[in-house]
Structure formats: structure tokens, C-alpha cells
Amino acid sequence: MFxxxxxxxxxxxxxxxxxxxxxxxxPQVEYWGRDVAGSADGCPLSESALAALDxxxxxxxxxNKPDAAWRPSLIPQGAEGWAGxxxxxxxxxxxxxxxxxxxxxxxxxxSSITVTATDDVNGLRLIAALRITASGLVIARHTxxxxxxxVADQSVAQTVANAAEPLSVNWLDATLPMPKRVDTLTxxxxxxxxxxxxxxxxxPVGSVTRDCRRGKTxxxxxxxxxxxxxxxxxxxxxxxxxxxxxxxNQTYRVDNLPAHEPMLGAGELxxxxxxxxxxxxxxxxxxxxFSYSSRGLDGIADRFHDWLRSLxxxxxxxxxxxxxxxxxxxxVYFNHDEATLKRLADRAAEVGVERFVLDxxxxxxxxxxxxxxxxxxxxxEVWPAGLDGLAAHVHGLGMEFGLWFEPxxxxxxxxxxxxxxxxxxxxxxxxxxxxxxxxxxxYVLDLANPDAYAHVRDxxxxxxxxxxxxxxxxxxxxxxxxxxxxxHFGLHEQTEACYRLFDELKSxxxxxxxxxxxxxxxxxxxxxxxxxxxxxxxxxxxxRDRVDIQRWTExxxxxxxxxxxxxxxxxxxxxxxxxLSYRAAISLTGCSGFEWxxxxxxxxxxxxxxxxxxxxxxxRRLLHTGRVMHADLKDPSLRARGVxxxxxxxxxxxVATTDNIRDWLAERLPVTGLDPARTYRVRMRREIGESHWGxxxxxxxxxxxxxxxxxxxxxxxxxxxxxxxxxxxxxxxxLEFEAI
Numbered sequence: 001m002f003x004x005x006x007x008x009x010x011x012x013x014x015x016x017x018x019x020x021x022x023x024x025x026x027p028q029v030e031y032w033g034r035d036v037a038g039s040a041d042g043c044p045l046s047e048s049a050l051a052a053l054d055x056x057x058x059x060x061x062x063x064n065k066p067d068a069a070w071r072p073s074l075i076p077q078g079a080e081g082w083a084g085x086x087x088x089x090x091x092x093x094x095x096x097x098x099x100x101x102x103x104x105x106x107x108x109x110x111s112s113i114t115v116t117a118t119d120d121v122n123g124l125r126l127i128a129a130l131r132i133t134a135s136g137l138v139i140a141r142h143t144x145x146x147x148x149x150x151v152a153d154q155s156v157a158q159t160v161a162n163a164a165e166p167l168s169v170n171w172l173d174a175t176l177p178m179p180k181r182v183d184t185l186t187x188x189x190x191x192x193x194x195x196x197x198x199x200x201x202x203x204p205v206g207s208v209t210r211d212c213r214r215g216k217t218x219x220x221x222x223x224x225x226x227x228x229x230x231x232x233x234x235x236x237x238x239x240x241x242x243x244x245x246x247x248x249n250q251t252y253r254v255d256n257l258p259a260h261e262p263m264l265g266a267g268e269l270x271x272x273x274x275x276x277x278x279x280x281x282x283x284x285x286x287x288x289x290f291s292y293s294s295r296g297l298d299g300i301a302d303r304f305h306d307w308l309r310s311l312x313x314x315x316x317x318x319x320x321x322x323x324x325x326x327x328x329x330x331x332v333y334f335n336h337d338e339a340t341l342k343r344l345a346d347r348a349a350e351v352g353v354e355r356f357v358l359d360x361x362x363x364x365x366x367x368x369x370x371x372x373x374x375x376x377x378x379x380x381e382v383w384p385a386g387l388d389g390l391a392a393h394v395h396g397l398g399m400e401f402g403l404w405f406e407p408x409x410x411x412x413x414x415x416x417x418x419x420x421x422x423x424x425x426x427x428x429x430x431x432x433x434x435x436x437x438x439x440x441x442x443y444v445l446d447l448a449n450p451d452a453y454a455h456v457r458d459x460x461x462x463x464x465x466x467x468x469x470x471x472x473x474x475x476x477x478x479x480x481x482x483x484x485x486x487x488h489f490g491l492h493e494q495t496e497a498c499y500r501l502f503d504e505l506k507s508x509x510x511x512x513x514x515x516x517x518x519x520x521x522x523x524x525x526x527x528x529x530x531x532x533x534x535x536x537x538x539x540x541x542x543x544r545d546r547v548d549i550q551r552w553t554e555x556x557x558x559x560x561x562x563x564x565x566x567x568x569x570x571x572x573x574x575x576x577x578x579x580l581s582y583r584a585a586i587s588l589t590g591c592s593g594f595e596w597x598x599x600x601x602x603x604x605x606x607x608x609x610x611x612x613x614x615x616x617x618x619x620r621r622l623l624h625t626g627r628v629m630h631a632d633l634k635d636p637s638l639r640a641r642g643v644x645x646x647x648x649x650x651x652x653x654x655v656a657t658t659d660n661i662r663d664w665l666a667e668r669l670p671v672t673g674l675d676p677a678r679t680y681r682v683r684m685r686r687e688i689g690e691s692h693w694g695x696x697x698x699x700x701x702x703x704x705x706x707x708x709x710x711x712x713x714x715x716x717x718x719x720x721x722x723x724x725x726x727x728x729x730x731x732x733x734x735l736e737f738e739a740i
Contacts, residue, residue, distance in 0.1 A: 007050040008108035011037055013136025013303060015292050017176075018053065019074075019113060021106045026073035026128075027115055030057055032138065032176045032240070034294050068259035074115065074128050075099070075142070076175065076255075076263070084207040084255035084263065088126070088144065089170040092162035097122045123148025123160040124167070135306030138290040139245075140174035149279035169275040173253060174288035175265030178240045181229050182262055185254060188223035188552065193540035193573045195219050195521035196552035200231055203256055210252045211269050215444075215480020215491055219522045222252045224555060226300070227264055233296045234630035235672060241293075241300050242266050243556055245526035246286035248480075248495040264290070271489030289526055297555060298629050305558040305628065308529055313506070315513065315533055317624045322534075322560050323354035323400060324613050325593030327473065330541070330572050332597065334361040334368060336382050340599075342393050347598050349397040351606060352613035355593075356394045357402030357473055362387060364415065370441045373409045374416030376459035391467040402471030403463065407456045408498060409478055410445045416455070417443070423452040425494060427484040442478050447497035448485050457501060464509050472505070474532070476518040495527075502531035515563060521549065526556055534561040534591055541567030541595050542574040543586035544730055547639050547656055550589050551630065559643070560624035564590025566612075568597070578730050580605060581689035584612045585654050585732035588623065588688075589641055592616045611687035619736075622650055629673050637661050638724070644673035648714075649739035652685075655724060656732035664694075668721030671737060674714035678739045681709040682722075685734040694726035701725055704735070711740070 005022040007030075016035040019027045030053060037045050045053075060066050069080040075087035077099055090097040101117040108114075112131035118124070125145040132138050146167035150157040157163050186200040187210060210225075212218045226232055226241040242264050244250050249269035256262045266288045275283045289307075293299025308314070315322075326348045328341065345356050364379050366372035372379075378386050387403075394401040410417050410424065412432060417424065424431055425446040433439050447453045463469060483491045506512050516523050516532035520539035529535065535557060538549045546564065553562055566587045570577040587593070598609065616623075623643050631640035638661060642653040651673055674680060684704040700722055703710035717737070727733070 006047065008106065008113050009037055009045060009050075010108070010111055010113060010130065010132050011035055012111045012132035013134055013306075015132055015136035015138065017130065017132065017138060018050070020054070020071070021108070024101065024104045026075055026101055026104060026117055027106060027113070028071040028073050029177055030054070030071065032178070032290070033238070033292050072175070072177065072260060072263060074130075074175075075126065082260075084257050084260070085173070085209065085253055087173050087175060090124075090144070091168045091170070093165035095162050097124070097167065099124060099126070118147070120159065123156060123163060133303070133307045134310070135303045136292070137303040137307045138176065138292075140176075140288045140290065141284065142172050142174060143282050143284040144169055144172055144277070145282040146277035146279055152279070166276040166278050168273065169270065169277065169283050171251065171267050171270060172283065172285040173251070173265050173267035174285070175253070175255070175263045176240075176242070176290050177261040177263055178227050180261055182227045182240065184228045184230055184232070186226040186228065186232055187252070188221065190219045190221070190521075192219050192522070193520050193538045194545055194549070195524075195538050196223060196549050198552060203227065203262065204254060205256050207255045207257070208253065212250045213269065214522070215249065215483060216476060216518055217247055217250070217523045217525045217528075219519070221525075222250065223552070225252045225254065225264055225266070226297075227254070227262070233632050234298050235296045235632055237296045239293045239296060239300055240264055241291045243289045243291070243304075243526060244268070244286060245289055245530070246495070247498070247523050247525055247527045248491050268492065271483070271491055274489040274492060276488075286527060301555050301628060304526070304556045308526065308558055308561070311530060317560050318621065321617070321620050322591045322624055324352060324616055325355040325357060325402070325563070325565070325591070326353045326598070327357040327359055327402075327565065327593060327595050329359035330567055330595045330597070332361075334366070336361045338383065338385070338390055341390055344597065344599055345390070345394050345397060345399070348594070349399055351598065351609045352617070353399060353594065355400040355402055355471055357404065357471060358387070358390065359404040359473065360406075360475070362403070365413075371411050371413040373406055373411040373442055374414040374445060376405060376456070376463065378463075387463075387467055391469070395468060400470035401468065402473060403467070403469050404473045404475060405460060406475040406477060407460060407501065408445055408447060408476055408494075409442045411442050420452070423449055425480070425483045425485060425490060427482065430482055430484070440478050444478060444480050444483065444494070446485055446490070446494070447501065448490055448493035453497055453501065457504060460505060461508060464505070464512060470512065472512065472514045473536075474502075474514050474516055476523055499527070499531050521553065524553060524557060529557065529561065534563055536563045537590065540571065540573040541565055541583075542571035542576050543578055543583045544576060544658055545574065547586050547589075547658065550586070551639070551641065554628060558624070559590050559628060562590035563593065565593040565595040567595045579689065579692070580608055581691045582656070582730050582732050584608075584688035585656060585734050588616065588619070588652075588734065589654055591624070608689045612689070615685055615687040619652055622652060626651070627673065631669055631672070633667055635661050635663070635667060637729070638667065640669050642671070642673060648673060648675040649678070651737040653735045653737070654732055655727070655735065657727045657729055659729050661726060664726060666724040666726050668723050670719070670721040671717040674718050674737060675739065676713070676715035676718060678714045679711060680714055680717060680737045681711055681740050682717075683709040683736045683738075685736055688732075688734055691731050691733050692728045693731065694728070696726070698723040698725055714739075
């Protein structure tokens with residue numbers, strides 16, 4: 001029965017989850033937030049103390065019986081008196097399935113709990129698992145199994161209604177409760193090429209869902225649900241957030257009901273009839289990540305960064321620093337010419353580039369975006385000698401060689417589509433698509449079809465092996481609409497096949513790295529990041545847009561996994577002109593590179609590019625391993641972002657403007673993260689080129705531009721801050737702090 005049985009206390013990274021685990025009933029979460037359990041070793045909270053927690057948090061006194069749930073369970077259901085969105089919705093044939101757990105077994109340790117719940121009435125088994133990572137991220141993963149098998153056990157037909165029918169799962173969500181004081185919800189939207197636009201409003205009342213049906217994460221993905229008390233700040237305040245680690249369709253949810261604490265959660269948005277489980281079959285929902293912080297948004301990001309950096313299979317950036325990359329797309333587009341590209345590689349090596357990536361346009365009949373997808377063989381007309389010469393030339397210059405693919409896509413004008421039209425992930429009547437839509441003149445290849453999967457894998461592997469490809473830029477430009485696989489909705493299988501192809505290629509070719517791009521940032525999530533080595537945050541290389549896109553992307557993604565390139569001026573995505581210093585400074589906040597035909601640069605620009613690349617190489621260990629911080633500034637035109645190392649002896653801050661600052665006297669920058677007991681040398685790094693501000697220069701900044709730098713105690717830098725100059729619109733400065 002409810003509120004009987006022991007407690008389970010999960011702890012990690014300064015976070016605590018306390019659950020009540022009644023016998024043969026689904027556990028309920030009593031608390032999720034700052035660690036209240038005390039010492040780091042074991043749980044000092046006795047059962048008597050936890051009983052006090054029960055009394056402190058229950059809304060009524062047993063044995064009274066309220067009309068609404070005492071507390072919603074891990075998988076909230078209507079039978080508990082829960083009037084919000086159920087955690088599980090399923091059916092058999094035309095009959096809804098309402099879970100009745102007849103046996104529940106709970107296994108818990110200090111950082112995880114696994115609940116196995118059996119429903120003999122409906123023929124179900126549910127495994128609900130929570131774990132807390134060392135960084136304090138709470139990760140939920142649930143699995144539902146159809147245990148009704150009337151063939152193996154004829155008595156099941158008498159006990160389970162519609163037992164012969166498959167178990168249809170409509171959704172299986174993960175949720176956690178938040179305190180009643182939460183009153184604000186931040187989520188995201190976006191478009192190409194302006195992703196990760198935050199939208200903050202009052203916490204909605206009722207049970208509210210937000211769906212994304214792009215067939216991938218999407219430019220307008222919710223990205224996260226962030227609940228807070230008032231508008232969230234970067235460095236202070238309590239925040240409860242969730243993120244779905246999945247690259248397909250998504251549902252985010254908030255249940256803000258009068259009789260309960262608000263619930264936050266997410267789950268995969270399944271298509272009609274997509275999950276129909278035969279006896280013994282299971283569906284495992286994607287992981288949902290929950291992040292609590294008492295240090296504002298930066299605390300949320302810390303937990304994701306530490307977790308993603310710790311995952312097996314990811315590159316150790318201390319052993320292999322992130323290469324400075326040149327990608328050829330905005331340099332040549334489809335105009336491939338071997339001689340020109342070799343000269344571009346020569347110039348790239350001259351300025352210090354370490355990875356040269358050949359983008360779209362190299363494969364069979366690919367003269368524009370209407371042909372060739374699916375035929376991953378080198379075009380003999382444009383590349384009569386193959387790509388061997390270019391790859392060898394790039395390797396000979398000491399650079400890695402990268403190659404663009406779009407493995408999940410196919411053009412109808414391709415040998416693949418002509419030979420295997422049945423490999424397209426769509427109903428036959430959907431091909432070709434409507435004449436009044438372009439869908440980029442491409443279709444989705446059904447990777448859940450073993451033959452289609454093998455075709456793509458083998459063609460890609462042949463090129464990786466022949467050319468010594470070190471890096472794949474993996475694109476995904478079309479949305480996945482009406483995905484039909486073997487007569488049923490097939491997006492889940494397609495997404496899993498994509499992950500599997502990433503893993504298989506990386507396993508076959510140790511050291512191969514793969515970037516996930518999707519018309520920019522339309523597939524950035526913690527699901528793909530368990531398989532890819534970095535993401536492309538946006539197709540916009542305009543630094544005015546990028547400064548915010550990257551800021552919100554790194555709520556989850558560590559900066560070393562975010563491609564952030566310097567493009568030309570004016571930007572190809574906006575036609576906005578910006579100084580090279582501004583473009584370079586914003587690029588430093590991610591994994592730097594060029595998306596630019598640097599053959600067209602002047603000698604003066606080349607000199608700046610050389611010094612900038614050298615600066616990136618000097619600072620990248622700090623930039624790609626440190627803790628990221630964002631200043632809470634009043635002026636809406638100011639941005640300030642810092643990175644500090646673990647022992648707080650070294651930090652770099654980038655201060656930028658997006659428009660005219662409001663007041664003639666700018667704000668002070670509190671340089672947080674430094675050791676107040678140490679003294680620091682502050683230097684302005686001018687390798688990015690000249691930055692511009694008004695006619696007066698703060699005294700400290702004058703000194704910071706000289707050889708000896710400006711000397712100040714960390715206590716004052718953090719508590720008083722540095723008077724910022726009146727930067728002109730779209731200007732930036734790079735400040736380095738070193739303990740002395």
C-alpha cells in the first residue's frame with residue numbers, strides 16, 4: 001500500500017533523489033534537488049529521519065484517504081488518483097490497458113534504483129530505472145514488455161483481456177516532481193539558420209505537452225524544459241530541467257495541477273501503431289536526463305558537460321586536442337576542382353589548419369542538390385583521378401582528411417533509387433512527393449532495411465579505407481515525414497539504425513571521428529552525442545547569431561563538441577558584415593575552424609588568421625576541459641562567457657556586444673570562478689585582430705594590453721569586477737587570467 005515500506009536515497013554530484021518504496025506498489029519520488037543527506041559516505045539520514053520527511057511532505061494524515069494521489073508514482077496512472085497525463089498509455093486491440101501492479105521488486109544502491117513491476121491482470125512487465133551520474137545528472141530509462149503469451153500459457157487467455165492481441169504502446173514517459181514554488185518555464189524554438197531561441201513564460205497550468213514531429217530533433221526543438229523560480233539566471237538560483245536524449249520525434253510535458261506538485265518530464269513521440277509488442281517483445285523508451293542546479297543555468301550545464309565528457313568512446317581532448325578545421329562548403333560549394341582544392345589545402349596548412357574537410361559535391365553526378373544522394377562513389381567527371389590525390393595531398397601537408405556524407409538520404413535521380421525504389425522510407429503513394437513541395441528534392445533511405453543499411457555502410461567504409469578518411473561530416477537535411485517501414489510507422493527503427501551505423505563505422509575504423517550535422521543544428525541532442533564526436537550548431541556563421549546559438553547549445557553540449565567556424569564577411573547566411581576580430585572571438589567559444597575560401601584573403605588577413613589559429617592552439621586545452629560560466633549582465637546587448645580550469649589558476653573570458661550598449665558607462669564584469677586567495681595577471685589577447693570601442697579606455701584595460709598585463713587579486717576581480725569599455729556594436733575582446 002501507499003506510504004509503506006523503506007526509502008531509497010540516491011546521491012551523486014551534490015544531488016539527491018529520495019523515493020518511498022512500498023511493497024508491491026510503484027515507488028514515489030518524495031524529493032529531487034540539492035543533496036540533503038549530509039556526508040558523502042553513505043546516507044546519514046536514518047529511517048526515523050526519513051519518516052519525518054514523510055510527515056513533512058504528505059498533504060494529509062494516514063489513514064485518511066484523499067481523493068487525489070498522495071504523491072504521483074514514478075509511472076503516474078489514473079488508478080492512483082492522478083488526473084494528469086499518464087506515464088504509460090497502452091492498449092490491446094480496442095481495449096485500453098490500465099496497469100495494476102501485482103508484484104513490484106525494487107533494487108537500489110547509493111546512486112541507482114531499478115524497479116521491476118509485474119501486472120498479471122494485463123500481461124505487462126515494466127522496468128523503471130533511475131541513476132545519478134557522478135556529475136549529479138539524473139537519468140531515467142523505462143522498458144515495457146508484453147508478458148501475455150496465450151500460446152505458451154493457455155490460462156492467459158482467461159486472465160488477460162484480448163490476450164491474443166499485441167500490446168500497443170502509445171507512450172512511455174519519464175517524470176520527476178518539482179516544488180510548488182516553481183513558477184516559470186523556459187523552452188526553445190528556432191529555425192534554419194537561427195536555432196536555440198529561448199522562450200520564457202509563466203509555468204502553464206494543467207497538463208501541457210510540447211511535441212516535435214520533424215523526424216529528427218529539429219531546428220525548433222523544445223531542446224529542454226527548464227523550470228525556475230522567476231526568470232532563470234546564469235550563475236544563481238534553483239533550476240529543475242529535463243532533456244530527452246533522442247534524435248527522433250519528442251514530447252516534453254509539464255503537469256501543473258492544483259492537487260499535486262508540478263511534474264516535469266519527456267518521452268518519445270511514437271507514431272500511430274509504431275510500437276505493437278508481440279508476446280515477449282519489449283519497448284525501451286529513450287533516456288530522459290534531469291538536471292537540478294542551485295547555481296543557475298551554468299550549474300545545469302556543468303552536469304551535462306561532465307557526463308558527456310565521461311562517456312566511453314569519446315575523444316580524450318587532453319590526449320588528442322581538437323583539431324582546427326577547414327570545411328570547404330562556403331569556400332567552393334559544388335564547384336569542385338582538384339587544383340583549386342589543393343591550393344586551398346596548401347593555404348590552410350600555411351595558416352595552421354589541422355583538418356581539411358571536403359564537403360558536398362564529390363560523388364556521382366552531384367553537380368547540384370537534385371542528384372546523386374545514395375551513390376557514394378567518386379564522380380569520374382569532376383574527379384577523373386578519384387579523390388586519392390587530394391586525400392594524399394592533405395595528409396602530406398600534415399592535416400587530417402575529412403569527407404561529407406548524407407547517409408540517410410537519397411535522390412530519385414540516383415542509381416540507388418532507380419535500382420531499389422523500395423528502399424525509400426515512405427509509402428509507395430508518397431513517392432514522388434507533391435509537385436508543389438520540394439523537400440530538398442530528396443527522400444529518406446530506410447536504414448532499418450538490412451540491404452539498404454549494408455549498401456550505405458559498405459560504400460562509406462570502402463572510401464574511408466581507401467582514402468584514409470579521418471573524419472566524416474554526417475549531414476541530415478530533410479525532415480522525416482510519414483516514415484513507412486514494412487507497412488508500419490518506422491521512425492524509432494530508423495533512428496536506432498542511424499545510431500548503429502555511427503557505432504559500426506567507428507568500431508571498424510578506430511580513430512575515425514564523426515560530426516553530426518543536420519542543416520546546421522537540427523540534430524543536436526544527448527542521444528546523437530552518445531555516438532557522434534561533435535555537432536554542427538548552425539549553418540549560420542554570422543557571429544552575431546552564433547554568440548547566442550552557441551550559448552544555448554552549450555547548456556547541454558560541451559564546447560569542444562560544438563563546431564564553431566569563422567566564415568567570410570559578409571556572412572553567407574545573413575549578408576551581415578562583421579570584423580574578423582569579432583568572428584574569431586566568437587569562434588573561440590566552441591571548436592574553432594574556417595568555413596571560408598581563405599584563398600581570397602588579403603595578406604593582412606592571412607597574418608591575423610595565423611595568429612588566431614596559434615592562439616586557439618595555445619588555449620584549447622583550457623577552453624575544452626574547463627568549467628563554462630556566463631555573466632549575469634543587465635545590458636541586453638552584452639554577452640560575457642568564461643572558462644576556468646579545475647584549480648582556478650587559468651581562465652579566459654570573451655566579452656562581446658550584439659548592438660549598441662544602453663549606457664555610456666558600461667557595466668563591470670564580475671570575473672567569477674577565480675580563487676579569491678590568489679593574484680592574477682590579466683591580458684587582452686590581440687591575436688584575433690583589432691577590436692573597437694569608444695574614445696575612453698578603462699585604466700586596467702590599458703595595462704592589460706601591455707607586456708606585463710594588469711595585476712589584481714582574485715577577490716576583487718570576482719566581487720567588484722572589471723569596468724568594461726564601451727564596445728561598439730558587434731565587437732569582442734578576449735581576456736586571459738593567469739594566477740601568479
